[in-house]
Amino acid sequence: MGIKYQLPAWLQRIYPGAIWRGDTTRKVVYLTFDDGPVPEVTPALLDILEKEKVHATFFMVADNVTKYPQIYHRVVANGHKVGNHTYHHIKGTKYKLADYIADVKKADVILGGTKLFRPPYGRILPKQIFALRSMGYKIILWDVLTHDYDKNYSADEMAKIVKRYVRNGSIITFHDSIKSNERMLAAVPQVIRELRNDGYTFETL
Numbered sequence: 001m002g003i004k005y006q007l008p009a010w011l012q013r014i015y016p017g018a019i020w021r022g023d024t025t026r027k028v029v030y031l032t033f034d035d036g037p038v039p040e041v042t043p044a045l046l047d048i049l050e051k052e053k054v055h056a057t058f059f060m061v062a063d064n065v066t067k068y069p070q071i072y073h074r075v076v077a078n079g080h081k082v083g084n085h086t087y088h089h090i091k092g093t094k095y096k097l098a099d100y101i102a103d104v105k106k107a108d109v110i111l112g113g114t115k116l117f118r119p120p121y122g123r124i125l126p127k128q129i130f131a132l133r134s135m136g137y138k139i140i141l142w143d144v145l146t147h148d149y150d151k152n153y154s155a156d157e158m159a160k161i162v163k164r165y166v167r168n169g170s171i172i173t174f175h176d177s178i179k180s181n182e183r184m185l186a187a188v189p190q191v192i193r194e195l196r197n198d199g200y201t202f203e204t205l
């Protein structure tokens, strides 16, 4: 059952050289938010992070950035880090290498040259990973998946998942999307509070 929330090391090997955790020597965690920016969610999320004084990493869909550039600029101005999540939120397993790389490059023009990359849906082929790594990208996966996009998970349940699976250097994934919206926005302050109580600090990737 845990595999839904944290991939075991043997399964991580299908992603050669990908990063699942940051600094494992300290009680530090990395909050990450995928799929934004969107006006219905991102500004409210930024308010929460500002209030909590937490910096996070946003894996953005470049198509959304072109629609909402002012939100992108606020994310950057607030001190958060931006990562590439492709231009069209595409599944690597459905694309030829050249087409996949072209989409990432198109996104790169919009996203200001970030070298952090997270494959949408976690679907990426080893040859795509090798190509992106040779271009200087760090392939960032996650250590804890909150399932915030699934309406069957309440904020309380997400906080429980994080509490149970978090460890030094955990990269924790949420979604900055309409699908996750209220449940994610309710879970984030709760998760931050509980992690702080357990002695964790928050950093960007």
Ligand SMILES: [Zn+2]
Pocket: 034, 035, 085, 089, 119, 120, 121
């Ligand atoms: Zn995504």
